[in-house]
Amino acid sequence: MQTYTAPLRDMRFVLHELHGGTADNAEFTPELLDSILEEAAKFCTEMLLPLNASGDEEGCHFENGTVRTPEGFQDAYKAFAESGWGSLNASPDYGGQGLPESVAKLVEEMICACNLSFGLYPGLSHGAYLALKSHGSKELKDFYLPKLVSGEWSGTMCLTEPHCGTDLGLLRTKAVPQEDGSYKITGSKIFISAGEHDLTDNIIHLVLARLPDAPPGIKGISLFLVPKFLPDANGNPGAGNGVSCAAIEHKMGIKASATCQMNFDDATGWLVGTPHKGMQAMFVMMNSERLSVGTQGLGVGEAAYQGAVAYAKERLQGRSLAGAKYPDKPADPIIVHPDVRRMLLTIRAYNEGCRAMGVWVAQALDAAEKGDEAAADFVALMTPIVKALFTDLGFESASLGVQVYGGHGYIRDHGMEQFVRDARIAMIYEGTNGVQALDLIGRKLPANFGRSLRRFFHPVAEFIEAHQNDAHIGKLVQGFARAFGALQLATGFVAEKGMSDPEEAGAAATDYLRMFGLVALGFMWVRMALIAAEKAPLGGPDAAFYQTKLATARFYMERILPQAGALLFTIKAGKAAMMALPEEAF
Structure with missing residues (x-):
C-alpha cells in the first residue's frame, strides 16, 4: 500500500530559510504560503493518493474515439479545479492567483508524489496557458486563457508525428489559410498527453504545422490553436472541429494518463504568434514543461x-553487524544494515538537494518574467539540468526503493514497482535526457x-571563498x-574540444550534465549545511x-559528490572509445 506525507517542514526550510521566498513579495507572507502548502498536502493525500494505484490498475478506456479516465478521476479533477489548484501561478488578469x-512547483511535487498520471492533465493545460499568454493575440488570450486557468477547459501540446520526434524540422502537418x-489544419500527431479525455468539456x-509558403526545416514551423469543439456564440463548446483520437497507447507506466494518437482533418485553427515562428512560442511551453517534468x-x-x-523500519531480517539492536525481537529491522542506510540516505540526499535546487530555479523564473536578464540566463542554463538530472535521480530513487523492499518491492502489493514504471517516462518525454545534455553543451x-x-x-566561487575556512562547515x-574545480576543468575541456570537433562535445555531454548537476546539488547542500550549523545549537523543537x-x-559530500572526480576522467577520455567501432560491428 502506498503512503505519503508531504515534507512540509523541509519545504518551509527551502522556501523561507534557504531562498528567502517572500523577501520581494510582501503580499505573500510566509504564513499565507505555508497555509497554501498545508491545504495542498491535504488535497493531494486525501483525493489523489487513493487513486494512484487504482488508476494504474484500471488505466484509461478507449471506445469509439472517446477516452474515459479511471474511476474517481472526474470527481478528483472537478475538486481540483474548483479549489483553484490549477491557477496558483497564473496571472490574475485571467483569473489566476x-x-x-x-x-x-512545491505543490506540483506533492501532486506528482501522490498521483503522477493525474498531474499530467492540469500540467499540460498550464503549459498551453504559458505559450498562449506569451505569444497569442489579445482576442485569443482574452477568450481562452480564463477557461484554461479555471480548469473548465484543458490544453495540450501537439508536436510529435509518427516519423519525427526531436527533429521537428521533418514535421508534415499542414495549415492552409482561410x-x-x-486556418485548416491537417495531419497526425502521436504521444499526445491528455489529447482526449472526459475531464473537461473542451x-x-x-x-505545430506548416503554412503553404513555409521554408523547409525548423524555420518553417508555425503554431496554431485548435479546439476540439468550436466555441458557439455564447462561448460554450459547439460543433466538432475535425479533431479525433485514433487510439491511446498501452504503456509501461502513467497508465491513468491518456497518451493519444490524434488526427486533424481540416480542423479550424488560429495562428499563435507570427508565421514560421512557432518554435519560439512552443519553447515557452516546453521550457516550463521541462522544469515540471524535473519536478515529476x-x-x-x-x-x-x-x-x-x-x-525498512518494519521488516525484520538478520542481526546488526555490530550485534543485536533489538534483542527482544526475532531479528533486527533492516534499517540497521549499512547498505540499507546507504540506499535510504542516497534517496534522501537526492530529494532534499533537488527540492532546494528546484525552488532556486523557480524563483529565478519569476525574476526572469519581470525582465531580469541575469535570471533569464540562469534559467536557460539550468532548465536542461533540472529536467535531466531530476528525472535520472527520480528513476534511480524508485529503483533503490524497490531494492530496499527486496522481493516484496517487485510485486504489486506495496506499490513500489509502479513508481519505477511511472518514473521512467520522465527521462524520455519533453526531450530525452540525452537531448537535454546536447542542449546544455551545444547551446547553453x-x-x-x-x-x-x-x-x-x-x-x-564567492561562497567557497567566504566559507572554506568556516569552523563548522569548512x-x-x-x-x-x-x-x-573538477567541473571547471571539464567545462574548459568541453569548450576547447567542442570547437574543433562537435563529436567530442557530444561524447562528453551526458557525463558533463550529470557532473554539473551533482555540483549544483552540492552547492545547495553546503548552503543548507551553513544554515543548519548556525541553528542546530540553538536547541528547541527544530x-x-x-x-x-x-x-x-x-553523506552527500562524502558518498555522492566524489563521483564528480570520476566523471572528469570519463569526460577527458574523449570520443575515441565511443566512436571507434564501425556500424556493422554493432
Whole structure:
C-alpha cells in the first residue's frame, strides 16, 4: 500500500530559510504560503493518493474515439479545479492567483508524489496557458486563457508525428489559410498527453504545422490553436472541429494518463504568434514543461523514499553487524544494515538537494518574467539540468526503493514497482535526457560568450571563498570546492574540444550534465549545511531537523559528490572509445 506525507517542514526550510521566498513579495507572507502548502498536502493525500494505484490498475478506456479516465478521476479533477489548484501561478488578469512559481512547483511535487498520471492533465493545460499568454493575440488570450486557468477547459501540446520526434524540422502537418483569417489544419500527431479525455468539456490543442509558403526545416514551423469543439456564440463548446483520437497507447507506466494518437482533418485553427515562428512560442511551453517534468522525478523520488523508510523500519531480517539492536525481537529491522542506510540516505540526499535546487530555479523564473536578464540566463542554463538530472535521480530513487523492499518491492502489493514504471517516462518525454545534455553543451554553454555559465560559477566561487575556512562547515566546503574545480576543468575541456570537433562535445555531454548537476546539488547542500550549523545549537523543537540536515549534507559530500572526480576522467577520455567501432560491428 502506498503512503505519503508531504515534507512540509523541509519545504518551509527551502522556501523561507534557504531562498528567502517572500523577501520581494510582501503580499505573500510566509504564513499565507505555508497555509497554501498545508491545504495542498491535504488535497493531494486525501483525493489523489487513493487513486494512484487504482488508476494504474484500471488505466484509461478507449471506445469509439472517446477516452474515459479511471474511476474517481472526474470527481478528483472537478475538486481540483474548483479549489483553484490549477491557477496558483497564473496571472490574475485571467483569473489566476499570481502566486510565486516556487510555491507552485512545491505543490506540483506533492501532486506528482501522490498521483503522477493525474498531474499530467492540469500540467499540460498550464503549459498551453504559458505559450498562449506569451505569444497569442489579445482576442485569443482574452477568450481562452480564463477557461484554461479555471480548469473548465484543458490544453495540450501537439508536436510529435509518427516519423519525427526531436527533429521537428521533418514535421508534415499542414495549415492552409482561410479568407476569415483562420486556418485548416491537417495531419497526425502521436504521444499526445491528455489529447482526449472526459475531464473537461473542451480540449485546446496547440499544434505545430506548416503554412503553404513555409521554408523547409525548423524555420518553417508555425503554431496554431485548435479546439476540439468550436466555441458557439455564447462561448460554450459547439460543433466538432475535425479533431479525433485514433487510439491511446498501452504503456509501461502513467497508465491513468491518456497518451493519444490524434488526427486533424481540416480542423479550424488560429495562428499563435507570427508565421514560421512557432518554435519560439512552443519553447515557452516546453521550457516550463521541462522544469515540471524535473519536478515529476522529485515527486516520485520522495514517494519512493517514504515507502522504503517505512518498510525498512518494519521488516525484520538478520542481526546488526555490530550485534543485536533489538534483542527482544526475532531479528533486527533492516534499517540497521549499512547498505540499507546507504540506499535510504542516497534517496534522501537526492530529494532534499533537488527540492532546494528546484525552488532556486523557480524563483529565478519569476525574476526572469519581470525582465531580469541575469535570471533569464540562469534559467536557460539550468532548465536542461533540472529536467535531466531530476528525472535520472527520480528513476534511480524508485529503483533503490524497490531494492530496499527486496522481493516484496517487485510485486504489486506495496506499490513500489509502479513508481519505477511511472518514473521512467520522465527521462524520455519533453526531450530525452540525452537531448537535454546536447542542449546544455551545444547551446547553453556557448550562448552569449558563456554569459549564462557565469550566473552559476560566480556565486559558487564567492561562497567557497567566504566559507572554506568556516569552523563548522569548512571541511564540507573544501570537499565541494574540489568537485567545483573538477567541473571547471571539464567545462574548459568541453569548450576547447567542442570547437574543433562537435563529436567530442557530444561524447562528453551526458557525463558533463550529470557532473554539473551533482555540483549544483552540492552547492545547495553546503548552503543548507551553513544554515543548519548556525541553528542546530540553538536547541528547541527544530534542533533535530537541523542535525539531520547536517548529517545528510555530510553523506552527500562524502558518498555522492566524489563521483564528480570520476566523471572528469570519463569526460577527458574523449570520443575515441565511443566512436571507434564501425556500424556493422554493432
